[in-house]
Amino acid sequence: MSVTDLARPAGERRPGPGTARRPGLPRAVLRSLAVLLRHPGAALSALWIVLVVAAAVAPSLFAPGDPLAIDPAARLQGPSLDHLFGTDRLGRDLFGETVHGTGRTLPAAALATVVGLGAGTLLGLLAGFLRAATDLVIMRLIDVLLSIPGLLLALMLVAVLGEGDTLDVGIAIGVAAVASTARVMRAEVLRVSESGFVEAARTGGARWTRVVLRHVLPNSLGPVWVLTLLLFGEAILGVTTLSFLGFGAQPPTPEWGALVSSGRDFLGSAWWLSLLPGAVVALTVLAANRVSHAVEERTGRR
Template sequence: MTGASVPGAGGVGSGGVPVPARAARRPRGRVAVGLVVAWLMVGLVLLWAVVPGLFTAYDPIAGVPAEKLRPPGAGHLFGTDAVGRDVFARVVHGSVHSLSGALVAVGVGLLLGTLLGLLAGAAGGVADAAVMRVVDVLLSVPGLLLALTVIILLGPGTVNVAIAVGIGSVAAFARLARAEVVRVRRTDYVEAAFGSGGRFGAVLWRHVLPNSLGPVVALAALQFGAAILAISTLGFLGYGAEPPTPEWGLLIAEGRNYLATSWWLTTLPGAVVVAVVLAAGRISRSIGRERG
């Protein structure tokens, strides 16, 4: 039947180009509420890390024994722990440890992974095969297990945990960067740059690398949330910050012995971790669509 519209099908854009159904139904200029909430969540946590004094006046280290194990309320938004410390204050002040660790982890993975992917995709041949075989081996090992192996070599501590998590993400960055470099390397404008006498390093720096970073940046946003989760997991296992440092994973670990009677000690810090990880994932998907 000519001219009939199919339910769920997309429309036709300018020039007769088909428009996907989901895009056709979305009004232009409309802001995704979920994306706004994600940015607000990430922005709030960043403010916690930069200016924690704006959000709480309580000391995250010193407690008041008479106030121990108080449930959430007006005086203590997240309640208090077993030694009378304000849990919300510890979550706010602990954000700097978790976020800075995640930034270091993403930086390590992004830098090393992109360099390996650029080398493999641009050089090709034996170098490509050798690098990608190493990447395949790293990808075959679970990231948390690889991070634990690195921590055994480096020792526990916030910085070492961040480096270990970053090394565990190198393979994912390298594989994606290599695929993008190979794709861009075969385009006409890169071939023209080489044909006009451009030096190999200059063409890679000016043409190949900038046009290969879009999906890698989206992966970095996703890995930021995954790094927070991994660092919190390792902190929960006792490999991160030492007590009484208010680190998110350590906060959850400290409250597990009181889970039956004081649920807020683990539930509320855990909810903050989950919210930040989900927000980072939502931002990553947005960046991936914009650069795709």
């Protein structure tokens, strides 16, 4: 392999014998989709996630009508064809509340994922590429974040940001997820930075910004893509947990954690109030984890 080949951008370099590099983000996405088609369990999990996202975008397609409409004559009725998830203590349709609550929980979880991945990727990239004092300072900050339990850190941040908005909860969960993402990204950047094509680009006089944007960053994003759905599932669980504790959306706004919390006083007589919204939360988190693990298994066998 010539120096010219080594100095090619990541997407243009000719593959040579023995060069096993992890793909950049676009190729990782395509391979992830191929994995889903080969694994029925992962495909069903992906389908569930698509349905949940669709419910967040257009809840009226799944549950038309006002989810907060009160019907005292129908209070605390069990699941039936008229009310798939039953009704709550005010006669409101629990299925409609759960579907419309998706529009509060998922955006907060998506915001948490964006914050965690964005900030973590940036910190890991700077730490792994610049090294020296920058690496030392950033990794000590990461160590401090890792020393605090994620839920406790999120609670502290929510107390600072305020407790009246689910998006504030999403930001808090995202900050708590920065440390794990930064460590993964830093490890990948350190590995890619030692590659021959990066060294050749540096030797050829390429500016450090070009080296980072054209060589290091695209070839370090594969594991971050795998981590995305895993963090998304953890973010849903974190947002729901804080909402269950009374943070985030306030009644009567439907939200998954708030729905589970509102039914805990009726577990003996109306089990569906907490169990069915909680089952939706559990299925969504498990589906995200299943898809993430399927993609991770595939990338680990390359």
